[in-house]
Amino acid sequence: MLYFLPTPIGNLDDISKRCLDILNLCDIIICEDSRVTKSLINLLNTKYNLNINPSEFYSLHTHNESEFFTKFEAKKLIENTVVYVSDAGMPCISDPGVALVEFAQQNGINYEVLSGANAALLAVAASGIVQKEFTFLGFLPNTGRGRELAIQNALNLTYPVVIYESPKRVLQLVEAIAKLEPKREIFAIKEATKKFEAKFKNSAKNLVAMLKSANLKGEWCIVIDGSKNNTQNTISVADINELDIPPKQKAKLLAKLTGKSVKEIYAQLNG
Structure with missing residues (x-):
């Protein structure tokens, strides 16, 4: 078994x-x-x-x-x-x-x-943002145009979005959101269940200032409130297919957008 x-x-x-x-x-x-x-x-x-x-x-x-x-x-x-x-x-x-x-x-x-610990669900419950539905995106691409598109896609979604992030990139992530939508509400938790667990909740603009003075060490989970602008255009599969980025990164983006497995999409891209 x-x-x-x-x-x-x-x-x-x-x-x-x-x-x-x-x-x-x-x-x-x-x-x-x-x-x-x-x-x-x-x-x-x-x-x-x-x-x-x-x-x-x-x-x-x-x-x-x-x-x-x-x-x-x-x-x-x-x-x-x-x-x-x-x-x-x-x-x-x-x-x-x-x-x-x-x-x-x-x-x-x-x-x-078996059931047990999960950082995403812990953050959802602790955020005070998620009422029912949410979208889990895991880790976004680390760099480049793929990351920019993934952040924009996250901000376009009408449901709250849950993202995992490393201490090296968490401030950059919130700064990127603040440039696009400074008033978007964000909840962030680091080192969940550990001795130095810390929670932050504010607008993207204010959260940047909070994180600049905080100890960023540890793994982070971010909850971004959903878009209130239903007229925004979301990023399409065609948009991602047109990107001049490595196939593995493209496969990860398409997987987040379509729900298909990264392995399946990667095989199609290289078929």
Whole structure:
């Protein structure tokens, strides 16, 4: 049986008893980074007096998917208790794991996804902005025209938008929004569930000033209020297809716009 387990995004106490029970019984762990996962297991064993001791570890992330599935035997997922974890939070949500879900589906392998910590939903609940619907965009492209278009697209959406951002780019993101729409309301949270968690909420213009005087270290989640201008034109698939940017970046933009997988779109672009 294959299990997808969410791990704490900061506070170790956020892991569920059910997750601990399955980890304690598992034979194989497939993970994003074995070093991170082994460190987590050591902490869990010490804190909860457990003996999590899988016989095998396998790394699976976006850069080694093809190699992994040519070598890994599907029968191991049937004959053993196998756990997949990303470095933090819910697998498959702006984290690796989707390819393993698809592999299980294609090979008739039973799998289960357990509930648990997720930074996006935490930020939605804490924002005071989201009433019902929202759009999750994960990480935007890092640089260039692709990033500019992604920010503009986010501002054009009528539902609130949730974005993950690194400490290196969070101020630049809010500055870019402030130039386009200085009055747009934004909620930002960093280091969620950790000792130095911090929340900010203000107009884009005022938030720039707040962040300039803040410690930006840590992972960020941003919630942007939806557009109140229903007459704005959104960015189309044709607009993105016309961009002179690398296929992988174009695939990521098209995936966010269409809901299709990045891998599927990338294959089409290079077909």
